[in-house]
Structure formats: C-alpha cells, structure tokens
Amino acid sequence: MKMITKTAELADACDALLQCDFIAVDTEFMRETVYWPALCLIQAAGGDTEVIIDPLADGIDLEPFWEVMADDRVMKVFHAARQDLEIFFHLGEHLIPTPMFDTQVGAMALGLGDSIAYDGLVRSFLKRSIDKGPRFTDWSRRPLSQKQLDYAIADVTHLRDLYPIMRERLEAKKRDAWLAEEMAVLTRAETYRLEPEDAWKRLKLRKTHPKWVAGLRAAACWREREAQTRDMPRQRVMKDDALYEIAAVAPLKPDDLSGLRGVPKGFERSKPAERLYEIMKTAMADPEAYAPKVEKPTPPPSGIGPTVELLKVFLKLVAEDAGVASRLIATVPDLEKIAADDKADIPAMHGWRREVFGEPALRLKKGEISLALEDGKVVAKDLKA
Structure with missing residues (x-):
C-alpha cells in the first residue's frame, strides 16, 4: 500500500470508487495546536479499491475526491463522522457528503451503547482486533512507515466489511426511521458553521442581564475571530474564565482591563486588544439590541x-x-x-x-x-x- 500523491493517480482511484455502491471513508488529522484541523491523510475503500490519499503532497488537487463525496449515487460510510465531516465542510467549500451513514449512530440504534468505540464495533461484528500501536502517530510527518499506512487503511477496510452486516441488522429491525433524525443532524450545514457571532453559545451563561450577555457575546465573538484568523485554539487566544471577566467589565480602553486576573499582562495594549475594544464599543452602544435573547433558566418544579x-x-x-x-x-x-x-x-x-x-x-x-x-x-x- 502506497499513498496517492499525484492528481492524475487520485482521479483514476476516484473513478474506481464511483463504481461502488458504498465506500468507507476515514481521515487522519492534527488539531491540537490549530483552530482549523489540518487534514493529513484520507483513506477510502469500496469494492476491491483501497486508497490512501496524501492531501499534503505538493501540488495535489483534491477535487476528484470532493466529486466522489458529492455524488449522491454512492453511500459514504464513516464511524463517528462529525469531525471528518467538519473538515470536509471547511476544506471542500461547504461540502457535506451525501448520502452518508455513521456506524456509531447505527450501533446506538442496535442497542450497542451510546458511543461505542470503533475497535469494539469491529470486535463485535467482525470478530477482529485492531492494532492500536500507531494511533498516536503524528500524521503530518513524512515519510510514514508501512506499519502506519497499514494501520490507516485498516480503518476503512474493516468499515467496508462492517457496513453491510450492520445495514442488514438495521433493516431486519426496521430501524431506518430511527436513524433518520440523527443522520439529518450530521448532514445539516448549521452543524458545521462556525460563526463568530454565535460563539457565545459555547459558553455557560452565568447571568441573563442584557449588558452582561452583550459583553459575553462580544468577547466570545472577538475570541472566535482571533482564533480563526490566527489559526489558534480558542483557549490559547483567551481562556473561558477570562471571557467572563471581560464580559463583566465590558472594556473600551486599556485601563479597563488592568487588574483582571485571567488576562495576560500587557495584553491590554496589544493589537488583539484593540480589536476587542472595537467590538465591545459596538456591543455597548446598544446592549439590549446586541445581546441575544435568552430565557432565564427555570429550575424543574419542586417535587418532580x-x-x-x-x-x-x-x-x-x-x-x-x-x-x-x-x-x-x-x-x-x-x-x-x-x-x-x-x-x-x-x-x-x-x-x-x-x-x-x-x-x-x-x-x-x-x-x-x-x-x-x-x-x-x-x-x-x-x-x-
């Protein structure tokens, strides 16, 4: 097994994949130090075709692969698809593979637990064990060893063999309708959009006063924009606890940030801080209008x-x-x-x-x-x- 590094090779492989009724798909990526996951490897298997694509290869164009993902004649099978689909959505110009099937969701519909691991699923359905040795590989490094490539392709060859068995069991139990809602969430663009203006939804609302909520929305929006622009994890831009402090102060100038424990020393006079002041000025100009409408959480009635x-x-x-x-x-x-x-x-x-x-x-x-x-x-x- 060798990696595909040329666009012409990829086009030939994708032509073969398009002849399949279904293909198993997986990715390897790195996201620990970045905001946007770095796609390092794509694996696919359908029929007798098994491919490993090197998206980091110099000059390679992934368009043939995106065309396969968009072709509605071919079922795309993933396990725990959300992160793979998020990467495809942002790299493939908002592409969401359809039709698609997530074996983790299928396992839930068969009563195999809320989030069964892939190796457990393979063991349960195929009576095979997975070599976990290379799972902590830095997939961005080149060259990759044969053992690493074998591990990568096994993810989709097992998945290719597993899908028909799972599909048969689901059909026998008449569970298609049960899966539809869960799969619909995975194929909805809203699931993968990362709008800075909505970043506040990731945070717990400690208060519901409009001015504080407006401040939190502004701070979260600022952090999301910084993380996206600088390709940094959110927590490296600013910790959540610091955002709550910033929301309470609603800083419009450097002096407003002085003394906040969660804000790094010197940040108040930095370029990112200037951008924070600008968005906070917009929020504080009319907090009632800027703050999202949130309902005060009502505790469950006593006695239930x-x-x-x-x-x-x-x-x-x-x-x-x-x-x-x-x-x-x-x-x-x-x-x-x-x-x-x-x-x-x-x-x-x-x-x-x-x-x-x-x-x-x-x-x-x-x-x-x-x-x-x-x-x-x-x-x-x-x-x-």
Missing part, C-alpha cells in the same frame, strides 16, 4: 424528583427491550420536562420516540403502567390490559 427517577428506570427498561441506546430515545433533561409537563415539546414526545417511550411514559405517570420487581428484575406491567 421521584417522578424523574422513576422515568430513568423506565427509560432503561424500554431501551433494553427495544434494543437501542437510551440516549437515542431521551436525555435526563427530556425526562425532567416529561415529569413536569404532559405536553412537553421535545423529541422524545414525537415520532417513533413517542411510540416507543413517550406515550408509555405518560401512562406511567397516570398510573396505567406500573414497575415491579420479579425474580430480581424490574418489569413494566400494563394495569389497563
């Missing part, structure tokens, strides 16, 4: 604790009975909302989730279903049957 605990047990029971990961059905916040409101507008109360869990959960609340211990096992009993 026992109901939530009962719903947790019931969810585990339903998930085991359906053979699906509980997280795919409902989360703890969902259970709190169901406990507080029979008409809660949450995913667990719509579609297949309502049929499997939401409706029975309401019946449990009404006393139409009970939970009991039989031979050491929790069982649900329909009292209206």
Whole structure:
C-alpha cells in the first residue's frame, strides 16, 4: 500500500470508487495546536479499491475526491463522522457528503451503547482486533512507515466489511426511521458553521442581564475571530474564565482591563486588544439590541424528583427491550420536562420516540403502567390490559 500523491493517480482511484455502491471513508488529522484541523491523510475503500490519499503532497488537487463525496449515487460510510465531516465542510467549500451513514449512530440504534468505540464495533461484528500501536502517530510527518499506512487503511477496510452486516441488522429491525433524525443532524450545514457571532453559545451563561450577555457575546465573538484568523485554539487566544471577566467589565480602553486576573499582562495594549475594544464599543452602544435573547433558566418544579427517577428506570427498561441506546430515545433533561409537563415539546414526545417511550411514559405517570420487581428484575406491567 502506497499513498496517492499525484492528481492524475487520485482521479483514476476516484473513478474506481464511483463504481461502488458504498465506500468507507476515514481521515487522519492534527488539531491540537490549530483552530482549523489540518487534514493529513484520507483513506477510502469500496469494492476491491483501497486508497490512501496524501492531501499534503505538493501540488495535489483534491477535487476528484470532493466529486466522489458529492455524488449522491454512492453511500459514504464513516464511524463517528462529525469531525471528518467538519473538515470536509471547511476544506471542500461547504461540502457535506451525501448520502452518508455513521456506524456509531447505527450501533446506538442496535442497542450497542451510546458511543461505542470503533475497535469494539469491529470486535463485535467482525470478530477482529485492531492494532492500536500507531494511533498516536503524528500524521503530518513524512515519510510514514508501512506499519502506519497499514494501520490507516485498516480503518476503512474493516468499515467496508462492517457496513453491510450492520445495514442488514438495521433493516431486519426496521430501524431506518430511527436513524433518520440523527443522520439529518450530521448532514445539516448549521452543524458545521462556525460563526463568530454565535460563539457565545459555547459558553455557560452565568447571568441573563442584557449588558452582561452583550459583553459575553462580544468577547466570545472577538475570541472566535482571533482564533480563526490566527489559526489558534480558542483557549490559547483567551481562556473561558477570562471571557467572563471581560464580559463583566465590558472594556473600551486599556485601563479597563488592568487588574483582571485571567488576562495576560500587557495584553491590554496589544493589537488583539484593540480589536476587542472595537467590538465591545459596538456591543455597548446598544446592549439590549446586541445581546441575544435568552430565557432565564427555570429550575424543574419542586417535587418532580421521584417522578424523574422513576422515568430513568423506565427509560432503561424500554431501551433494553427495544434494543437501542437510551440516549437515542431521551436525555435526563427530556425526562425532567416529561415529569413536569404532559405536553412537553421535545423529541422524545414525537415520532417513533413517542411510540416507543413517550406515550408509555405518560401512562406511567397516570398510573396505567406500573414497575415491579420479579425474580430480581424490574418489569413494566400494563394495569389497563
């Protein structure tokens, strides 16, 4: 196995991949010291075609590969696809591979846990073990050893063999509709857009006063722009705790930053600080308008604790009975909302989730279903049957 380093070689390989009904895809990348993940390797396997593409090769044009990713006749199979898709979205001019299938999501729909690791999936379906030795490789270094290349291509050859088996089991259980919502999130452009103006959503709102929220939005927007422009991790530009301090002060000049513990010494007179003052001036000119509309978090009604605990047990029971990961059905916040409101507008109360869990959960609340211990096992009993 050797890497493809020339555009002509890549075009030939992609022509072969386009003849496949599905292809397995994986990437190797580095992101520890940068904002934008550095794509170091692309692996793909379909039919008898197995390729490793070197995106760092001098002069190589990845356009033939992007064309394969965009071709809706070929299913693209990933495991834990989100980071791969994020890279493709930003390097491939907002490309999102479609149609696509994520085996980690498929595993959830088959009841194999909330986030089963790839090696566990390969062991479960294919009875094979994966050599983990090269997993900490610096994939940006060249040349790569044969052992490293073998490790890289194995990621997609196992995936190629795994997909048909998983697909067959999912179809036998009629789980296609169950997967649709999860896959839809992965193929939505909004999932991968990194708009600086929305960076505040990554932070926990400690207050809801418009001026403070406007200050936090401005500080987060400034940090995101700096991280993107300078290609640095967010935390290296400014720590989260420092952003909260900055939001409280809403600095418009160097003196406003003096004495803040989280702000590096000398930062207040730097070029990045000047850019911070500018965006903060915009925010503070009209904090009410600049601040995003946020609702004050309302604590769950008092007294619902026992109901939530009962719903947790019931969810585990339903998930085991359906053979699906509980997280795919409902989360703890969902259970709190169901406990507080029979008409809660949450995913667990719509579609297949309502049929499997939401409706029975309401019946449990009404006393139409009970939970009991039989031979050491929790069982649900329909009292209206």
